[in-house]
Amino acid sequence: MPLARFSSFELLLLKSRHQTDTASLLLMAWVLASRGHITAPDRQRFAELAHDFRHGHDLDPLIEIAASHDLAAIQLAAEVLHKDASGERAYPFLRQVTALAASDGPLTAANYHILCFLADLLGVPPNEFSGLFEATTGQPFKAPDDPSCTAYWQAKERQQEQHHQRESENRRDSSSRQQHQHDHHRQDQRSQQQQRHHHQRQHEKRSNTHQSPPPNDRTRRALAVLGLEPGASRSEIRKAYRRLAQVHHPDRVFARGDAITASASQRFQRIKKAYDYLMEAS
Template sequence: MATTRFSPFELLLLKSRNQTDTAALLLLTWVAASKGSLSETDRHRIAAMSASMRHGHDCQAIIDIGARQDLDAIQLAAEVLQKDRWGAQASPFLRQAIEVAVTEGTLAAATNHILRFLADLLGTAPQPFAQLYREVTGKPFESPDDPSRETYWQAREHARQQQRSQSEQRQRHSQQERSHGSSRQGHERPHGDKALRALDILGLDATATRSEIKKAYRRLAQSHHPDRFFALGERDVASASMRFQKIQKAYEYLMQDARFI
């Protein structure tokens, strides 16, 4: 007598108290993984979203399957989600998918395509989805880059050269600061080094404007606020609290720096 063998995700669905939530969690992880890798920020965000879901089991097993981008599991999850989140019911899930897609502040081409697939899967037309995307991010939902066009590679090369130029500029600035500091008596670190460290905490370089500093602070403060990690336990809350304090101190220091006024 043949024995039916279930995949890991099928077993999770069989044990789930709410299969739609289990499917939604897997697809949210797929969105995050499509950016290239599943960051700790993404893991914490997805786990926080999972706390309000009704699947009834440890979300880590689902996250691990989604991180591997198991296509069979993704297809099954899409079929399950489509049955219960079609049309007007799709908006909350799509909002979550957008939030996960832009944790780094930009939308990768592969992730752009996946968002479009999910919107189409759940019966949300392009225009309403674009409006939802703008509501969540404050930015327009652009068309994804097309790797088959020459302009795509030209833009990538231009971005790479700009990144190299900015990196060289930061190195020259750092060398100048060290040279200036070495001419002082004692071992006091130059003021510019502290500003650069603060900018680095906010993910910015020496060319950042006051407006960019404010935007980066708001984005990071929201992502790392300890309240978002309450459901994950004391260790995660403590870690988030330390990170949040670093972000806040960096922002407060830069706001007092005359160069950013």
């Protein structure tokens, strides 16, 4: 006689310390899987809920069964729950599964129908479940939009039109801000350029104001006597005078006769006068 082969969920029920709790956990995992991919935060939330259940086995197989949408296992879990958790015992479970379904925002269409199925399975009337849902989530229990209705697609079109209008307004606002920034930048550049021109004119004006006037004829002659160029400083004038005075002082040629001495004296007088004039003029 061939041995009976058990499914993964049947094996978990055989291992479970409390089969109703194991069935409840599978249906909760089914709610998570019906929202889409089961994320790490979903697994963490599921593990925290499982602390209050007497299952005694690993939770990962339950999540894998729910993620594979094993309808045979889900049907078996529903039968176990219907047998052992109907009536008043259904309300704690429905509160938990409702909070789980609404934990990440509005209900998906799949979770809406799952909650309706579970409430009906456990014998809770629709009006009572609506009150339970609102008390648990703070939101009314509303049916999702029906894609088979014309009003659904009309509302979608209005939403798309509003979305496109907001995007168009945002683009216009962005373009206006960019143009304003560009104009402001150009204005700053013009202002900086005007300031540079102003500073340049002021500098040229100060330079022209402080520029020494060209030397007159007498000054040029005095400088030429001392062997200097126009613009010579007082220190340069003094050094030139001392050097020429040592060379052309009459005492240096006194022994060479009166004529040479007289010529040296005249030369020295011109040097002395040129020096005195330049020192006074500077």
